[in-house]
Amino acid sequence: MVNEVEDYIYELEKLIALADQKKDKYLFIDPAYEIIDEIEELGNVFDFVEPIFLLVERSPDIDFGGPGPLGSFLEKFYHNGYEDILVKSLQRKPKEYTIYLLERLCNDENNPKRKEYCTLLDSLK
Template sequence: MTVEDFIEKLEGWINHAVDQDDKYAFQDPAYDLIEEIEDSKEAFDFVEPIFHLIERSPEIDYGAPGPFGSFLEKFYHKGYEEKLIDSLKRQPKEYTVFLLHRLSNDTKNPKVEEYKKILKSFEN
């Protein structure tokens, strides 16, 4: 499956979930689809496109952490953090702020203070 095919399917499910006002119309099929790519050698190639998808999508309940968070966090200390910060700089969303909050809970991470500072910038 190409990254574009993957994102197109996810986008369709997000739109359907919004139309139906049913988060599970997205979450359930997304878990299955993400399972297909998790173990591939190119799995990290899906990280940034997922962030772009979140940025342009309407706010829905993606889960806590849900299929996206579960997948993205597999790349913790492997480039995920930088992609998340880039996404927050481009188009912060409630969900990506939530993911940053999770990062800021890791007191052993040498960048935890940076994450907390960025997180504070989103507090109202």
């Protein structure tokens, strides 16, 4: 599975570089949906959550979509470990996109950690 994770992350990384170079977010977004569809057919897809955050951390601040293919995939793990990995990513290297994902957590009035997430968001602005 590790090789699969690395291979898929590498493919996403190439798309990010192309979208950044050509200044066209759809060169990432459209094919990334197809890659995410492939990932979702694999065994333990949660293994991709942290590598995707690491990918975003080392990527240029492109428009990944709102939430786009990555966010749509990651948010499937909401209430199942996604939030903790997002917070760790923000502590390591906050990016526009991960801050946006945190804002989405703050919008959930039923989340018991909402105040904690909003405090973190305020500290990043």
